[in-house]
Amino acid sequence: MGVPARHRARRRRGGGRMTAPAAAECAPHPTARPPLVTVEDLVKHFPLKGGAFGRKQRVHSVEHISFTIAPGEVLGLVGESGCGKSTLARAMLGLTPIDSGRVLFDGIDVAGTKGRGRKALRRSMQRVFQDPFAALDPRMRRGTSLDAPLAQHCLGPREERHERILQVLGQVGLDASFLDRRPGECSGGQLQRVVVARALLLRPRLLICDEPTSALDASVHVVRHVCDRVAVMYLGESVEVASREDLFERPAHPYTQALLTASLPEAPGAETGLGAPRGEPPSPVDPPSGCRFHPRCPKARDRCRAEAPALDAIPPGRTVACHYPSA
């Protein structure tokens, strides 16, 4: 991955997040192989306490999301703050119960796996946390916190584990002196490298990086250079999934065009006058009827207000949820 910076998108437009196999350690595999990850029609709502006039309200955080990730593939998830990226990532890792749908890792249902199987899955699926300060115990020296996951999974004697830690520290550009440092003795960037090193230690087959860059522009540029495919999320839904080239050169959904225009002045669509997304996203507690993007979409027509668009395949190899896509 090689993306060690810490991040929490503060701008409302377009936080970015990478969902990726451990690309730093895995050679790319032919995409014809069975998917490593299959997300099928995933739904996650959070019930809200109270609610106006006694109505039960729910946050529609993830709505019927489906995609696959091939072994060795890097999938980027992009969308504005609050569109559901973290919730989706947590659901993929089995860290949050889901309402419906399923996540398969190498054909195994993540939600239905317990005990030893669960422990093995946890080792194969690692996450780089958004906040390295929260992810690392401030009292522990780095050497101890790096050894903990290896010891927990009984991965070799102490000397072997030490060798592995030095190897991974080298991969993220840190030297052995970091083994004796506590978090307060490291810079934010160095800490984020430690967090990445810790995720790589167990040689995961899936690495989920939660917002590897802190600003929208950097996020979009990183996605552009690192990802094989990109999924664009809006208000809990997937609105476009395409190869990096298609997405950046021929964005089909007006929301994708708006996101790109907001961060890349030369983006296709900039000349169409679509501009950056207008205003703030609507509430995920009471999402708009029809296409959820219609209140902000300059191309919206009556059909968009009445009828939710399906995520349709637009050859070659991309899907778009829009009644009037550009491509």
Ligand SMILES: Nc1ncnc2c1ncn2[C@@H]1O[C@H](COP(=O)(O)OP(=O)(O)OP(=O)(O)O)[C@@H](O)[C@H]1O
């Ligand atoms: N435990 C929870 N209870 C209620 N609502 C929640 C909970 N967790 C997340 N949400 C809501 O679900 C929606 C999606 O949140 P999520 O954190 O997944 O978005 P995100 O795209 O990762 O945002 P960001 O880029 O800011 O991290 C938001 O409206 C959020 O407020």
